[in-house]
Amino acid sequence: MSDTTPLAAQGAGIGRSGRVALWARGMRRALVPVLTVVAVLVAFWYLACIPMNAGAAVQQAARADIAVSPESAAERRQMGGLALALRNPGVAVAGAFGQERARLPAPHQVAAELWSGVAGQSVTSNRSLVYHAWVTLSATLLGFVFGTGLGIALAVGIVHSRVMDMSVMPWAIVSQTVPIIAIAPMIIVVLYSVGIQGIVPKAIISAYLSFFPVVVGMVKGLRSPDAMQLDLLSTYGASARQVFFKLRLPASMPYLFASLKIGIAASLVGAIVGELPTGASAGLGARLLAGSYYGQTEQIWAALLAATVLAAACVGALGAVERVLLGRMGMRT
Amino acid sequence: MLLVSLALVLWAGAWWMNARLATGPARDSAAVRAAVPLIFGATLLALWELGVRGLDVPMVILPAPSVIAATFAGRLPTLWEDFVQTFLKGALSGYVIGCAAAVAVAIVADRFAFLRRGLLPVGNFMAALPIVGTAPILVMWFGFDWQSKAAVVVVMVFFPMLVNTVAGLADTGSMQRDLMRTYGAGYLQTLVKLRLPAAMPFIFNGLKICTTLALIGAIVAEFFGSPIRGVGFRISTSVGQLALDMVWAEIAVAAIAGTLFYGAIAALEKRVTFWHPSHRS
Structure with a gap:
């Protein structure tokens, strides 16, 4: 056909x-x-x-x-x-x-290394890529939840308060022109010195990287209802709270999901970079670093591919949630 | 305790002032628009200074802004050397090469529908990947000096730029293209006179996104090996020595460089795409 x-x-x-x-x-x-x-x-x-x-x-x-x-x-x-x-x-x-x-391992060598890392080891062994991927993924998800929460809260504030719009928004933009990755080593060392270690410092870096796309997308989304729709609600005598929950929030969902997909990818980058400077012993970033110290190029490429699969899976999962949710809400699927 | 309560009073006062300014009679004037974020930023700095001094936070954990400023002023030559190594040599050269290559590939991809349908999903996919992970590999290939940093930057900026440019080249209406056809314009003329100018808002969007990526790429690549200068190198060694004032000074350098870089591209955008609705207001 x-x-x-x-x-x-x-x-x-x-x-x-x-x-x-x-x-x-x-x-x-x-x-x-x-x-x-x-x-x-x-x-x-x-x-x-x-x-x-x-x-x-x-x-x-x-x-x-x-x-x-x-x-x-x-x-x-x-x-x-x-x-x-x-x-x-x-x-x-x-x-x-x-x-x-x-210097450049052939694709089948990388695939073999990836296969032995995923299937050849028990999941809890520290030679298993599944274990390292989980360490990175847990930090990514925690940071993503923090970042998204903060981003949505800031966006709600910015939409409802002119003062916040004028004072916070420019600094949120400036904060992203700062290569935040530069702060990563310091955040980790400082938090370590006050006794916080493990997943939280990485999650903070992830959160910082993922909050900005969410703020920008949510502000755009919460402002997306046009004057006619807002007028209709004011003729109904709706309170600000009702306008928010019945019009602005539902209208912002497509924008939110577009931002979330960018945010989770950024958050994964944050978690990986967060593992680099301290010589963390677990996580995909740690595998990259160890591979580069010992010249194990296949290990670097395998970790890279694992990170790729992880990113694709996260974005894909969000896309699936988006399709179901927007479908239920009667928006375009 | 006195300093802390002073900080709280200052915060409340500045917020009240901003609220008055933002809702007052001059709320839309340029001066107020500039003043409100500046007051907010200055308040944050003052809170930081007073908080650190008032709560006796050890210098090792969080140096006060005044200490950082002193370090910044005192070690200016070192900072300049790092700036040249990381920004001018690594980030900027990689940025130029990467963006130029991406635009060239986008134009080729746009000419052949098959290539566009194949490259665009792959490019979109690659743009979402943790590309910084290629840094150790590229450092291994291109050595420790700035060439490897430029290579990381090239790889990082390539895909976002490609995706944006391809989207921009597709952003002409059929009416506009028909008009060009009635003028008897060929492919090249249509490209240069209609489609590239129409793509400029998208291209600049990509260029602006890439400014941050370029700096991140150059700094992260230095974590995997570098000569004894560079922002990333200085940050990782200073963290090791717990010289956090130096780290913050380097962060300030990176922030200033990043903001100026972004500002320069944004100013250029304003000149090139003056016709776009978002700039006409």
Whole structure:
């Protein structure tokens, strides 16, 4: 069936409902290009492995007494990876995809490391990526809840009080031009010195990163009802409280969810960065740091991929809640 | 105790003054608009100073603003050196390369519908990822100096910029495009005279988001290894020495740099997109 067949055409609905057909059509429109782009990226990754790992591959070959093009090691060290790969194509390609501690591990190596980290260890072991992901995720979620709560409270204040609007809003904007990450190490050390440690300092950094999108989105959302709607409620004699709960709050939901999705991604970044400066022993950030200290590139890439999956899962979960909630409220799904 | 109660009185007084200003007769004048946030900020600083002194908070935990200002003034050459290393060399070069590359890729993606349909979801996905995590890898590849910091910044700003530019290039009405067609304009002319100018509000939105990302990227990359200068390096070593006044001074540098950078882009935006409704008021 071609893309242009109308859903109502004779026989178009046979075997599947219109909803499924729509979904399939949408998937075909989006899926093929997306898969193509992803496939090109992976192919590029494999290709890039050859020059990136050429130095190490050629050196190994030289140690194993295989003839390589510039014979002296000093000369080889001077050359770039691409030039080396071009002069020793066979050796470079043969050694590109299976090295330990490769400069750029091949995708299948990363996938293997990820698989062994997720499925190969018991969940409580500190070599398990599930365990590290949970440590990071718990801080992310706690910080996200703090940040969202603070953001919504500030937004309600800003919408209802002109003083707060004029005095707080500019500083909320300035606060985001400050690279807050810079404060992360200090927050952790200072809180540690007063006896607070573990999840809370990371959550505070997460909260700081996630509150701003929520403030901006919520202010926009709470102000989104137009004058006609507000007038209608005032003709009903509605109090400010009723206007808030029956008009402003429901009207702000689409804006809130758009902000929440940005907020949770920011909050995950905050939790990961929060693990970097103190040399935390658990969490995806700690895995990144340990990997970079010991040159375990596969471990870094696996932690990175795990963080990716985590971010996608969080955003996806929020999207699902959004669809259900807005659907129930009779808004566009 | 006296200082603490003084702080509370000051807070109440400043809030009352702001309330009077914000609801008073001159509420919409430019002076009041500038004064209210400034009074609020100054009050916060005064509260901080009085609170720290009044409650005898140890310097190691929270230095008073006056101490930080003294450190800032006293170690100006070091701070300038760090600023040059992190901001001018790392963040700014990466920002320029990353944004230029993203705009170029966006124009190519916009030309081919297949590429756009494939790149946009991938780009949206990548823009939401914790890209700072690539910092250790890039530091390993490009060495400890500013080149690796610029590389981290390039990767960080690329996707938000790409998504914004592609959205901007799609933001022309069919009427406008039809008009260009009746003029007999080719693809390139339509791009330069209609679609790029129309995309400017989106492009500047991306540029503004990326200013903060650039600074964050450059600073975080320094946590993974750097020469013995740079804002991120100084922060992590000063925290280790519990020299928190120095940390706060570096944070002030980063804040000033970030605000000025953002302000510069915003001012440029105002000049370039003067025709947009949000600037005409």
